[in-house]
């Protein structure tokens with residue numbers, strides 16, 4: 393190929409994820425990550441490489457217009473790029489400026505997100521939080537195995553990886569407090585999630601069934617649903633999380649297409665009792681995506697604190713989308729759907745610090761010997777994820793965020 397791609401690169405020839413970047417002399421535009429570079433699709437369009445596509449969709453500060461072309465166009469374009477890279481198409485060889493080093497580029501939020509929904513689909517996570525927040529003997533609520541439970545999140549505060557996050561203020565009421573206190577959250581947490589991006593509009597009243605769900609999913613990102621557990625525990629009854637979760641949600645810059653993730657499809661868990669007919673599905677709807685979380689302290693000490701896998705999820709994306717729309721709720725291109733926290737069966741695979749340190753009763757120890765029950769100011773949380781099978785690796789890169797002190 394025209395350039396080297398490291399064997400362990402997330403951005404292999406099999407991936408080709410889409411994002412929005414800018415660099416010196418280049419306004420924000422659509423790019424495709426390949427190895428340590430970015431293919432500038434606006435530049436390729438200017439060279440006449442996509443005659444069937446309106447060039448304006450590439451000169452945008454979000455992927456929405458590109459995604460709205462539909463999968464017939466976007467999938468074909470991705471496969472064309474793959475072929476051109478492999479055969480070293482003369483246009484690529486003769487125009488080195490169509491490639492930009494990722495080091496020289498600034499990434500932007502890839503999507504204009506109209507609506508953001510977050511699910512609650514890991515049985516291990518729901519069980520763990522149920523034990524800590526409610527009743528250890530009846531951890532899973534009665535609806536959980538029947539409904540892919542979710543809540544409507546806040547699109548305005550979804551931020552790009554690398555954006556610092558300020559510790560939120562809010563109300564909290566400890567066990568021994570008579571009245572709630574107003575203070576910076578003392579139990580700030582992360583949630584290891586992935587998100588999927590809607591690729592096709594529906595109209596009001598139209599549902600999406602599980603068999604057609606893939607048509608409506610453009611691709612996936614890594615997602616950190618920052619959560620203030622003290623605010624959450626006090627505010628969430630009975631309507632669910634509000635200020636505990638809407639102060640920030642971080643996503644990774646590259647949207648990995650559903651097609652690129654196809655090699656990693658695996659069967660999901662047995663669902664018992666049987667789900668209602670509208671939630672039945674066929675085929676392998678889970679994805680074997682290895683995930684990890686690293687905590688970096690203010691002075692740069694890194695510790696891997698969690699290893700999980702997206703394949704553990706009880707409810708899959710097709711079921712989430714079918715449930716979300718079964719009442720006629722419409723979806724729009726660019727809507728973001730969070731998977732819910734991805735906890736696995738073992739204590740080292742729990743997808744939040746709340747679970748890893750068991751609500752502060754079992755603090756985790758970092759590489760420098762210091763301990764954490766919740767996130768401290770100056771800590772950076774980094775999540776990474778990739779699929780790997782038969783020598784094919786498709787990764788997401790990372791989503792990172794540093795916690796800054798609460799405002800005065």
Ligand SMILES: O=C(O)/C=C/C(=O)CC(=O)CC(=O)O
Pocket residue numbers: 510511512513514517518521522525583617619628633637731732733
């Ligand atoms: O069990 C609860 O009360 C709450 C759990 C959550 O933190 C909600 C959430 O964001 C869903 C998830 O990430 O799985």
Ligand SMILES: [Ca+2]
Pocket residue numbers: 510511583585617730732733
């Ligand atoms: Ca969440």
Ligand SMILES: [Mg+2]
Pocket residue numbers: 545616617618619637638639640641
């Ligand atoms: Mg959030």
